[in-house]
Amino acid sequence: MKHITILAPSCATTLGTVACIAGAYEILTRANTYCKQSQGRQLFNIEIAGTTPRTALANGLFTVKTHSFVTDLSKTNLIIIPSLPSSFDRSAPENVALLQWIEKQYKNGAEIASMCSAAFMLASTGLLDGRNCSTHWNFANKFRTQFPNVNLQTDELITDEHGIYTNGGAYSFLNLVLYIVEKYFDRHTAIYCSKIFQIEIDRHRQSGFIIFEGQKQHSDEMVREAQAYIESQLSEKISVETLSAKFAIGRRNFDRRFIKATGNTPIEYAQRVKVESAKKAFETTRKSINEVMYEVGYSDLKAFREVFRRFTGVSPLVYRSKYNKDSAQLQ
Known part of the structure; x- marks a missing residue:
């Protein structure tokens, strides 16, 4: 059975992190159940993994009980990184270890999906250099400044390149989960999940939601x-x-x-x-x-x-x- 890992990072998190973890887990679990009922087989082992047995999120407002430690996962097929603050600190010791684990898993064949501002974490691994990426349009200027070697595509809702998926802002992570369901399960299952969770399927752009405030974060x-x-x-x-x-x-x-x-x-x-x-x-x-x-x-x-x-x-x-x-x- 293939394996999907939803990260519960121990670094600074937000309510968006909670939503991404819960939403991804619920939809993917429902997709698994649907396939078991309709096809007689469960395709994936879906786990929430972290660095501690219980991970506090959103300044301790919520706590998630993890299924496993990332250090115990020698092999996974897909890593899902939930939304994180754009102030992600790549130099913090606990984050260094997590970034190294993500890099190692990708080199071993795992695919990676980042939700919203989790692109800051993913870009910190260097895996996005020279590749396309999306994130919340509100963080575009900051992202370009920090990661000039990444091809940021702010109009795109989802990017899919070399086994790395990224998506735009906020609750558009639900569209990314549907996209993953279609790729990892099938179109029929994605349509089923779209109807059950009432998420618009085949949405490709976030440009309609962008508030253009001018790119003024420069010194020229x-x-x-x-x-x-x-x-x-x-x-x-x-x-x-x-x-x-x-x-x-x-x-x-x-x-x-x-x-x-x-x-x-x-x-x-x-x-x-x-x-x-x-x-x-x-x-x-x-x-x-x-x-x-x-x-x-x-x-x-x-x-x-x-x-x-x-x-x-x-x-x-x-x-x-x-x-x-x-x-x-x-x-």
Whole structure:
């Protein structure tokens, strides 16, 4: 029988950690039971493992009784790392031992799944270097600063590469668990779990939930001034040539510095700022799509729709209908 290990780390944890452990264990156990009833076989031994018999979580608010010690597990097929604070300390002695165990298991053939900000722990092993990864969009700037060699994909809900799975923020870990159920059991079982636990299946992006606040956690003052200028010119169409000339710098050098500081090209940054402003207008006002489009500097409805969909995953009309309580009256 194959083995799935859900970690109960003894490091700093949150209520999100509790939710991830409980949710993953319940759904995977139900998938096992379903397969036993429908196919006459139980596919996995699912265990919660830690470094102590009882692990206190969320500042002691909850305690989980572990099934086993990670040090006693010489072989597992899948390691699930629950959400952890983004302040994860890779240098703490208990964390060093756990990171070494994760690396060893991966080299021995185990797959790894990180939930939400557990990506900080997984990235600390070095296993994500040069690979794609997702985490909560709210931690994106911090993650990029700490792990510049990882290809962070903030729009993606789930990444799947070389036996490593990562997912976006908060309770989207439930979508990752369904994804794992389909890969480790089968599609039919995943659909069953989706219906039992009422989780939307086949959700692939978290872009619709992102609140773009600008990438300001850098020290390039020229780029900061350029960002402020872009944000102050919402209704204008700004070219890179105009920006680079304004700051008396060559276009290529301007692009390079802007991308290094923010992770976006100047044009992408301007588009994100405009889309975020449009989202807020759709959420809080009764303005028409055309009115909002003009306010954020677009005159071509097709172009506006394309840019909006690229960053949110849906059309302006769908977004407004979803997030504006008066949307039914605006049709």
